Amino acid sequence: EIVMTQSPATLSVSPGERVTLSCRASQSVSINLAWYQQKPGQAPRLLIYGASTRATGIPARFSGSGSGTEFTLTINSLQSEDLAVYYCQQYNDWPYTFGQGTKLEIK
Amino acid sequence: QVQLVQSGAEVKKPGASVKVSCKASGYTFTNYYLHWVRQAPGQGLEWMGIINPSGGSTNYAPKFQGRVTMTSDTSSSTVYMALSSLRSEDTAIYYCAKLAAGSDFDLWGRGTLVTVSS
Numbered sequence: 001e002i003v004m005t006q007s008p009a010t011l012s013v014s015p016g017e018r019v020t021l022s023c024r025a026s027q028s029v030s031i032n033l034a035w036y037q038q039k040p041g042q043a044p045r046l047l048i049y050g051a052s053t054r055a056t057g058i059p060a061r062f063s064g065s066g067s068g069t070e071f072t073l074t075i076n077s078l079q080s081e082d083l084a085v086y087y088c089q090q091y092n093d094w095p096y097t098f099g100q101g102t103k104l105e106i107k
Numbered sequence: 108q109v110q111l112v113q114s115g116a117e118v119k120k121p122g123a124s125v126k127v128s129c130k131a132s133g134y135t136f137t138n139y140y141l142h143w144v145r146q147a148p149g150q151g152l153e154w155m156g157i158i159n160p161s162g163g164s165t166n167y168a169p170k171f172q173g174r175v176t177m178t179s180d181t182s183s184s185t186v187y188m189a190l191s192s193l194r195s196e197d198t199a200i201y202y203c204a205k206l207a208a209g210s211d212f213d214l215w216g217r218g219t220l221v222t223v224s225s
Contacts, residue, residue, distance in 0.1 A: 001168075001169065032208075032209065034206075034207055034208070034213075036152075038152075043202060043204075043215035043216070043217060043218060044152065044215060045213075046207050046211075046213035049207045049208075049209060049210065049211065049213075050209060053211075055207070055211055055213065056211050085151075087151065087152055089152075089154075089206075091206065091208040091209065094157070094166045094168075095154055095156075095166075095167075095168035095169065096142070096154045096157075096206070096208075097154060098144075098151060098152040098153065098154060099151070100151045101151045101152075
């Protein structure tokens with residue numbers, strides 16, 4: 001099973017900041033990686049697939065990069081509505097696995 | 108309207124089984140695999156398995172192998188997830204989802220809360 005490790009677990013941020021979230025895979029997943037955003041009481045929402053392709057309707061301030069085992073989600077000019085938990089997920093091999101999440105909270 | 112509609116909340120006793128349904132609409136049911144993902148209270152997302160609605164082939168996460176059964180009914184465009192030998196740690200929201208997995212088509216049900224309590 002591929003283990004996905006996200007860091008940090010929690011990030012205190014201010015609106016307008018540039019935020020970088022990390023995700024590491026225990027073995028290569030190529031670019032078969034997605035990023036999800038989840039707000040309280042809601043199902044996850046797809047942000048990025050293929051490591052760097054924004055999903056339809058996702059603002060340009062969200063960007064993804066990386067390949068192999070190291071991935072990054074960057075949020076430029078953080079908005080208050082971006083406060084949420086972010087998960088990476090690999091779909092290179094079954095079982096598909098999620099990272100444990102990074103929670104963005106107000107500084 | 109493209110959607111996945113899940114069955115309602117369940118309360119079960121330890122040792123019992125639960126069966127959650129997920130009805131697809133607005134797209135061709137047999138064209139896309141469906142996944143089950145669960146989330147315990149205050150915890151992260153956990154992938155349980157996948158089913159091909161056309162034919163019913165499945166792949167389960169090792170953690171759930173032997174306790175989970177996923178089935179499909181093409182006549183009603185519905186998939187089911189049954190989990191047996193329930194314990195308190197199985198208390199969670201269970202989501203069915205068409206995960207993007209390399210595409211732009213990602214769709215989640217609203218989730219079904221399963222509570223396991225004596």
